[in-house]
Amino acid sequence: MFNTVTVNKMLGNLEGQLGEDDYTEPLNILINSANKNNTFNLFGSVAFNNQLKDRLMVRKDLFKLVNKMNLPEPADPIFVTGLPRSGTTFLFNLLALDGSHRSPLYWEIMAPLPLAKKNNQKVWRERKINLELKFARTIIPKLRAMHYIRAQTPEECELIATMNVRSFVYMCMADVPEYIEYLKDCSFDSVFLWHKRFLQMLELTGRPNRWLLKDPSHIGHIPEILSAYPNAKFINIHRNPIESVASFCSLTKNIRSAFSKSVNSHNIGKTVLDFWQHNLNKGIIHRKEMGSDQIVDVGYSEFIKSPINVIKNIYSTFGLDINIETENKMGEYLRKQKEIKKGKHTYSLEEFGLSEKIVNDHFQNYMMNFEF
Numbered sequence: 511m512f513n514t515v516t517v518n519k520m521l522g523n524l525e526g527q528l529g530e531d532d533y534t535e536p537l538n539i540l541i542n543s544a545n546k547n548n549t550f551n552l553f554g555s556v557a558f559n560n561q562l563k564d565r566l567m568v569r570k571d572l573f574k575l576v577n578k579m580n581l582p583e584p585a586d587p588i589f590v591t592g593l594p595r596s597g598t599t600f601l602f603n604l605l606a607l608d609g610s611h612r613s614p615l616y617w618e619i620m621a622p623l624p625l626a627k628k629n630n631q632k633v634w635r636e637r638k639i640n641l642e643l644k645f646a647r648t649i650i651p652k653l654r655a656m657h658y659i660r661a662q663t664p665e666e667c668e669l670i671a672t673m674n675v676r677s678f679v680y681m682c683m684a685d686v687p688e689y690i691e692y693l694k695d696c697s698f699d700s701v702f703l704w705h706k707r708f709l710q711m712l713e714l715t716g717r718p719n720r721w722l723l724k725d726p727s728h729i730g731h732i733p734e735i736l737s738a739y740p741n742a743k744f745i746n747i748h749r750n751p752i753e754s755v756a757s758f759c760s761l762t763k764n765i766r767s768a769f770s771k772s773v774n775s776h777n778i779g780k781t782v783l784d785f786w787q788h789n790l791n792k793g794i795i796h797r798k799e800m801g802s803d804q805i806v807d808v809g810y811s812e813f814i815k816s817p818i819n820v821i822k823n824i825y826s827t828f829g830l831d832i833n834i835e836t837e838n839k840m841g842e843y844l845r846k847q848k849e850i851k852k853g854k855h856t857y858s859l860e861e862f863g864l865s866e867k868i869v870n871d872h873f874q875n876y877m878m879n880f881e882f
Contacts, residue, residue: 528569533673547685611721619667676698702731756861
């Protein structure tokens with residue numbers, strides 16, 4: 511059991527060094543929920559503990575840095591969002607090829623401080639993290655096919671939210687229903703305060719024209735994002751929930767299986783269905799607060815069929831230019847993706863106690879509003 515970890519043990523001597531106390535409440539709820547509902551194996555217990563502790567240590571170091579510096583506002587961001595497993599990563603990786611954009615790299619998110627001012631410091635961290643990822647792919651064999659990561663690749667900013675202990679990452683690692691209920695409607699204002707601080711810190715190593723960021727959950731937090739980034743723009747990609755939900759359930763099951771002695775697939779199906787239905791419904795309401803030049807909707811089918819044309823339309827809507835060099839990079843990336851063998855990710859709704867009818871009923875509001 512994961513009952514050897516308490517909030518006091520987790521925080522240790524960190525109290526007073528983490529800035530505003532916006533973390534104690536979610537940390538208590540998460541740990542209590544994990545203790546109550548899980549049978550972690552030895553690896554899971556250690557890994558869950560370390561994940562929490564490591565992210566709080568990053569927060570401590572970040573607070574120490576920003577507390578003694580007057581940092582300028584970060585460059586305006588573009589957020590790629592949509593249901594998990596809906597093509598957000600594919601679109602994000604293509605857009606990241608534009609030299610006008612900067613996206614946090616995986617190693618920058620996991621080990622950002624102290625700032626890597628020398629190349630050998632960066633190389634050492636990249637090597638360390640790539641070894642950790644290699645180990646992760648060993649214990650979760652299907653991870654390469656589901657979500658391929660390298661230290662040097664752009665990564666979604668959901669992991670930045672873990673500094674506030676408000677992240678669906680923990681739903682993937684463990685059965686934490688009380689914590690997920692808390693996440694649905696708790697305030698995310700402080701998440702994006704720290705998100706902004708994180709980008710300000712990264713800009714000490716180079717300010718981009720624009721930040722390019724990606725996270726499926728962002729669609730449910732538009733007001734908080736606009737409060738932190740008034741000029742933010744959004745790309746909302748849409749895929750049939752029947753495909754997205756089954757794929758995310760499978761991803762969650764594979765990750766939880768590495769952490770736990772037993773995994774309840776039907777429980778995963780219900781949790782995933784309810785959480786993302788709630789998140790999308792919030793997005794449908796709050797996106798009305800944005801102007802038409804602030805958000806672009808992209809259908810998954812059209813994007814897969816003609817990615818470059820879709821991207822050109824995105825740039826046009828946002829009043830941005832795409833040069834021939836960027837187009838060529840994107841074309842080369844698309845050609846390479848066809849050649850890379852990542853293994854096949856197979857899944858079904860039935861495995862998780864779901865059906866097409868159940869998913870359609872839950873996402874009826876969403877499916878009536880958008881094309882896939």
